[in-house]
Amino acid sequence: MTIKRQRFLPHAYANRELLFTITELRQGDENIDVDPVFDAERGKLDLRDFSSCSDPILVFVEVRGVDSSLYEKILPAEERQAPPLRYLAVLHDAAGWYRVVAPLKQMDGVASGCIKFSPRDSTGLATLEAVAVRTKTGVRVSGFATRLGMRVASSPLITVMTREPAQTPGGSLDTRWEDFRTSTHSRRKRSSKRIYYLESTAEPPVLWLNRGVTDLVTVLESKATTGQRAVVRDLLNQAIAGPVWYGLIHTAILSVEQDEDELPTVREGWRRGLLIRVAGKLYPGMSREQGFNYLLERLFEMKQGYRDDAAVLIEEMVAAIHDVLDLPEIVRRAFKELA
Amino acid sequence: MMGQKTPLMKLTNQGLAAIDAAFLLGTTERLPDDPSFAAQIEGETVDLEGVNFTISKPGPESDPDAAVTLHQKLGIRRGVATDSKMWAWLATRHAAGALRRRWTTGERKLNRNRFVGRLVDNGLSRLWWAAELTLDDGMGPKAHRHAVGLLLLSQYRTDRLLSMGLVRHPPVILGVLDAIGKDLRWQVLNEICKRLGLLATTYAIDLMNREDAGDFVRRLYKDVRSGRDFATEDEPGAMA
Numbered sequence: 172m173t174i175k176r177q178r179f180l181p182h183a184y185a186n187r188e189l190l191f192t193i194t195e196l197r198q199g200d201e202n203i204d205v206d207p208v209f210d211a212e213r214g215k216l217d218l219r220d221f222s223s224c225s226d227p228i229l230v231f232v233e234v235r236g237v238d239s240s241l242y243e244k245i246l247p248a249e250e251r252q253a254p255p256l257r258y259l260a261v262l263h264d265a266a267g268w269y270r271v272v273a274p275l276k277q278m279d280g281v282a283s284g285c286i287k288f289s290p291r292d293s294t295g296l297a298t299l300e301a302v303a304v305r306t307k308t309g310v311r312v313s314g315f316a317t318r319l320g321m322r323v324a325s326s327p328l329i330t331v332m333t334r335e336p337a338q339t340p341g342g343s344l345d346t347r348w349e350d351f352r353t354s355t356h357s358r359r360k361r362s363s364k365r366i367y368y369l370e371s372t373a374e375p376p377v378l379w380l381n382r383g384v385t386d387l388v389t390v391l392e393s394k395a396t397t398g399q400r401a402v403v404r405d406l407l408n409q410a411i412a413g414p415v416w417y418g419l420i421h422t423a424i425l426s427v428e429q430d431e432d433e434l435p436t437v438r439e440g441w442r443r444g445l446l447i448r449v450a451g452k453l454y455p456g457m458s459r460e461q462g463f464n465y466l467l468e469r470l471f472e473m474k475q476g477y478r479d480d481a482a483v484l485i486e487e488m489v490a491a492i493h494d495v496l497d498l499p500e501i502v503r504r505a506f507k508e509l510a
Numbered sequence: 511m512m513g514q515k516t517p518l519m520k521l522t523n524q525g526l527a528a529i530d531a532a533f534l535l536g537t538t539e540r541l542p543d544d545p546s547f548a549a550q551i552e553g554e555t556v557d558l559e560g561v562n563f564t565i566s567k568p569g570p571e572s573d574p575d576a577a578v579t580l581h582q583k584l585g586i587r588r589g590v591a592t593d594s595k596m597w598a599w600l601a602t603r604h605a606a607g608a609l610r611r612r613w614t615t616g617e618r619k620l621n622r623n624r625f626v627g628r629l630v631d632n633g634l635s636r637l638w639w640a641a642e643l644t645l646d647d648g649m650g651p652k653a654h655r656h657a658v659g660l661l662l663l664s665q666y667r668t669d670r671l672l673s674m675g676l677v678r679h680p681p682v683i684l685g686v687l688d689a690i691g692k693d694l695r696w697q698v699l700n701e702i703c704k705r706l707g708l709l710a711t712t713y714a715i716d717l718m719n720r721e722d723a724g725d726f727v728r729r730l731y732k733d734v735r736s737g738r739d740f741a742t743e744d745e746p747g748a749m750a
Contacts, residue, residue: 182712223553259717266592267675268629268639272717292588304714320726322714334589345523432704439673440628447675460676461711 182316184323185244186456189258191301191326194283195231198224214329216299222290222334232260234275234282234301234326245303245323247312255307256323258282262331265296265448267459275301293333298451301326328455344415344441345375350383367411371422375441378415402508405501416492420445427470435464435471446470452491515555518586519548520595521602526626529602534620536610541602548599554590557583563605568612573637574659578651580634581641588642597635598626609633630672637662639672644687646680646720660687666696670703676710685723689731701734702727 192211196203198221209216218228237258242251258275269292275284286299303324309317316323351363359368359379366387368379382388391407393400423442430436437443447463454462473481525547532538541547561583590596601609602625613624613633623631630636644657661683662668677683686706690699706715706727718726 259714261717264588268592268678269588270679270716272679272681289587290589294589294592302714302717304717316712318713320713320715320718320722322712347523458710458716460707460716464707464711 182321182323183245183314184316185241185303185325187325187327188241188244189237189301189303189324189326190235191260191329192233192235193230193329194233195229197229197231199226203228214327216329216331218290219332219334225289225291227287227289230260230262230286230288230299232275232284232286232299232301234258236280237277237282238280241303241324245315247309247315247317250309255305255309256303257306258284258301258303260284260286260299260301262286262288262297262299263459264293264333265298265451266294267447269293269297288333290334295332295334297331297333299329299331322458325456344378344419345373346378346380348380348382348388351379351381352383354379366407367415369415369418371418376419376422378411380411397508399508402505406505409496409498409501412496413492416445416496417489420449420488420492424470424474427467427474429471435467437467448495449488449491452494453487514559515557517550518554518556518590518596519599519603520551520593521598521626522547522549522595525602526595526598529598529622529626533602533606533625534610534622536607540604540606541599543603548603551590551593551596554586557585558604560585561604563608568608570662570665572612573640573662574655577637577641577658577662578655580638581645584638586638591635591638591642592629594627594629594632594635597629597632597638601625601632601634605634630669636668636672640668643672643678643680643683646684657684657687660692663692664694664696667694667699670696670699674703674707676706676716679716681720682716682718682723684720685718685725686727688720688724689727693731698731698734701737702730705730705734 193205193209193216196205196208196218203218203221208218208220216230221228239251242254246254246256258277260273260275262271264270269288271286271288273284273286275282282301288297302322305316305319305321305323308319311317349359351359351365351368354360354363356368356370356379359365359381363381363383366381366384368381370377370379380387380391390400390404393404419441423437423445426442427435427437437446446466447459450457450462450466451459454465457465469484473484521541525541525544528541528544528547533541561580606625609624610620614620621627621631624633626632629639640661641654641658644661645654649657661671671677671683671686677686686702690702693699709730710716713726715723715726
């Protein structure tokens with residue numbers, strides 16, 4: 172048995188169509204200028220400069236266009252006069268252990284409110300979005316969500332950089348230094364000029380970095396945040412991270428199987444963690460759990476040979492890894508350093 | 511009285527590798543003070559003098575009080591509490607004896623993950639997170655202690671709920687606990703969690719307040735119980 176796609180979004184759903192924006196930022200009594208920290212076009216809010224203060228940050232938000240044009244997409248005709256909807260803003264920390272939800276007040280086609288969060292409760296990266304949820308159960312109408320609590324619309328995600336990450340990038344991957352020339356591992360010793368070696372057969376996998384390469388330790392372990400060394404380190408990290416991510420995800424895909432209820436699953440641990448992160452990039456309009464389940468379904472069907480669009484999925488995965496690693500930001504900083 | 515703040519550390523990979531069979535047996539009482547075994551977490555300090563890792567009667571029945579005390583005294587925030595290597599440092603450097611006593615039961619061997627495992631498995635982090643995720647705005651100490659007790663009522667319940675990202679939000683997890691109360695049948699909870707996972711694809715369960723989440727899960731609970739009989743089998747995969 173495989174899960175049909177319709178299970179996940181079986182009803183009219185205004186996916187990423189709520190016009191969501193940030194209008195004001197505050198920390199304690201201080202106002203924070205929105206323009207320098209919020210890139211509306213790219214959907215990025217950078218609050219790292221304000222993370223050292225223990226005061227929570229207040230983000231004032233608005234959803235515009237809450238009117239008949241939206242209702243036509245998500246509500247049966249008989250409910251459009253008095254829409255049974257409420258709007259919420261939600262901040263999800265990327266690590267999955269911190270969530271803040273704030274109700275938005277609706278007036279004159281705009282839903283607005285304030286979401287308050289503490290940077291110290293976040294691991295460094297979070298997403299902010301608005302969602303519309305039904306407030307009562309209506310008469311069942313085919314093609315529409317009619318039950319209390321159902322999610323019917325969402326906004327594009329805003330990525331929020333809340334503070335410098337508490338863990339070093341790739342923190343959960345076991346990374347070790349070794350001089351490959353003197354390694355007891357035959358493959359590492361044989362190609363002792365390699366920069367890195369991913370031992371994906373280890374459980375959990377180990378990323379070996381070659382201490383024997385001149386200056387590699389100095390550059391990769393540099394704490395610099397600006398300057399040439401930081402640029403070289405970040406680009407080198409990217410050069411290593413791309414294939415390592417793909418290698419690990421490929422290994423994770425191979426372990427997708429069916430549970431006792433014939434639902435696709437993957438074992439707990441790093442495999443699951445990686446697929447959850449990629450699913451978030453592949454399906455930004457879905458919740459974490461929803462996106463992950465849908466990805467598992469697609470991967471399982473691909474493994475079984477049920478899908479003839481495996482190349483499409485691989486293409487999407489490569490793009491998702493690119494997004495996870497945020498290469499454009501690294502390149503932008505590198506070009507800025509060159510200029 | 512406030513004690514002296516000391517830098518908060520996390521185990522390095524070398525430190526993790528040092529947690530071996532001898533350590534679990536207690537031959538090595540606690541992780542040696544070797545600089546290669548731990549690294550400082552920048553900008554984070556902790557008052558370890560205020561935390562008493564000694565548990566007078568180590569056992570499941572002491573877990574709720576231990577959880578509340580650890581949560582109150584440790585004074586850390588969620589950002590750093592998601593770092594499993596930080597918990598590994600606390601567990602192996604400061605709470606090794608207490609965790610050995612708590613988790614050495616009968617003939618079961620002590621599981622390494624109680625020291626260096628995931629947040630759900632580590633003997634300290636599971637307590638801290640149980641207390642953190644059951645503390646909602648405006649909640650008094652008595653109500654909090656009661657909710658922590660409900661979450662820690664069985665190992666399966668704690669593991670299942672803390673492992674589920676969907677419910678890792680105080681209003682939602684409290685709603686679930688309100689609905690299932692003291693029903694300890696693991697199959698019932700397992701079925702509810704499975705259904706919650708599926709329903710979350712269309713219902714905004716993760717955004718519900720305590721009352722709505724409680725009502726939602728109560729309906730599921732009723733439906734699950736009426737669907738079939740659940741025997742009182744042992745919990746699956748219970749870990750020492």
